[in-house]
Amino acid sequence: MKLFTRYNIILLLISIFGLALIGYLFYKTQTFYLDKQIDHDMVEEVMEVKEYAEKNIFYEPHEFEDLIVQYKSISNLQKHPVIIYGDTVLYNPVKHQTERARYLRTELSLIGKPYQVMVIASKVEREEQIKSICLIILLPVILLVGVLLLVNRIMIRNLWKPFEKLIENITAFNLSQEKPFEPVDTSISEFRTLNDAVVSLSKKIRTDYQEIKLFTENASHEMMTPLAVINSKLDMMLQSSDLGSEGGETLAELYRATSRLTKLNQSLLLLVKIDNSLLKDQEQLDIKELIEDKISYFQELIQKRGLQLKTNLEEASIFSSHQLMDILINNLFSNVIRHNYERGNIEISLTSHKLSFKNTGHNKALDPEKIFERFYKDNASEGTGLGLSILKQICLKQNFNLEYHYETDLHVFTITF
Incomplete structure (x- = not known):
């Protein structure tokens, strides 16, 4: 997940949670003040009940009022009557439905007798007013937050464009090409500092790479000349008739050692060329x-x-390097021949997307985790231990899949194009 995407998700979640919390608190606050207002109105209704009682009349609200006054005769009044408030439900005979309501209960002396008086007031209309107020206030706030989130997303995307371009240039940077690293022009101080650091680092890496590459090529070239001279001299000495049996064996060992060193040098040079896409x-x-x-x-x-x-x-036809494919197939053939026993078997199969080499051998199954490591080989092998590493590197560079497994006394190397 991208950084600014995660940032936007977190910001969105915080905004939603904040809006929900603010809306809830606002609604609860308005409901609290609504109850206070209704309680105040019910107190006024009790005052009217008292005024009507002085005229020997029981007060009854008008039909259009969402209000009910109930009288209940009691034996005597409390010494200090209290007013009790609470929530209840009210059946509205006009609307023929049950509504949420608020009640006030107290004790009064009316027309010379003690009564428990309960005033019940409907909350429906005022709750509708609160909902309308909440919508009027919250909808613009939600719209504003949505606009801010959109603007924030656009701004962040524009602000991070230099960084994305910098990452793109880093990904496209290739040491084996002469094209230098492309700096990014930006007005943001942090990105400009990062850009300068990457440019400086790329120059140092390119310089070090060129020096190592030059050293490797020169060292390999310089080594080939004395190795060729040594091989030539050893070959002449082996053909000389003046050598004894012991001297001949010593020279033969020297000749094999220098030949192996020559192959090792050539293999290492080839690996350098493959690794650096030359x-x-x-x-x-x-x-x-x-x-x-x-x-x-x-x-x-x-x-x-x-x-x-x-x-x-x-x-089977593929788009690939002719040199690399020639080396790959050549190494596969050398491997199945060198590591086979006399009168052994070799099986080669090719389809449009897969190449397989199978061979018998003196050894049983090899370790598939280590077989492609450099210089990994069995004790009986006289090779350099780089042949299969070269195969692996070629397959990596050409986006092939190289696998090894052992089945029915056959070592199997499979390349999937």
Whole structure:
């Protein structure tokens, strides 16, 4: 949830709660004063009852008044009669309905006899007046709050536009591109400070990245030359007839070590290029054709080890980097051949959205959580431990899904396009 959306929701909830509370308190206050007014009117009615009693007449309200006066004869008056107020209900004979009412009960001496007098006054008309007053006052307030919320939402959206633009530019910023980070022009001091900090940070990151990239490329390039010289010299020495058996074995070990170091250097350099998106030759590729070309390329090695190759290839075309796909398929073939045993099996299947390589092997199921980590390999492997990491990085860059599982003595690598 966005920040200003959450802010607006909180503000809206507070406004609704505040309006409800104010409306409730206002209604209760008006009701309280209504009861006071009705009580005052009923006291005046009692005064009229007394005035009529002096004329030996019992007072009766007019029919159009929502008022009832009831007389009840009692044996004697209290020493200090009190006036009691309360709420009750009243049957209105004119409207033929029961209404909420207020009553006053007291004791009086009328025409020489003690009576309990109860005055009952309807509250309907005055409650309707209160509701009208509440609506007249609260409706404009609700409208005003609604307008304020709308204006507040529009203002916040406009105020946060520089921040959203800044986030958009940060997301679009790419170290591998020469395009610098685009600053955002804003009059808000906090956003301007944030913008300056991001611009400064992006420049430092780009500088550090360029230095690391240059160092990696130069180091890899400089390492390749002495490694090539060492390999060449070792190769010449291995072919020399002057070497003894012990010296030959030592040189052979040195030759294998330098060859492994060369492969490791090439693999690390390739990972750097993949991580930094330096291979961008995007085009429409025929995956079936690429696999068939690789089958021809590895055919001699497959036959030499007596491997049984089964294929089920359908037409499949994707938009991807030709170099990356060539490396990916090449590594898959190298993996299923290198980690297989003599006269083992290889199965390759291809559909329009999935590529699967299966192979037998000396080892049982590998750890699917660690298999794609860099330098992870079993003890018997003579590889660099980077082949599957390269596969993983290529799939991440191309938005493919790479999975490994073990089924019926087969190691299965599945790529979903």
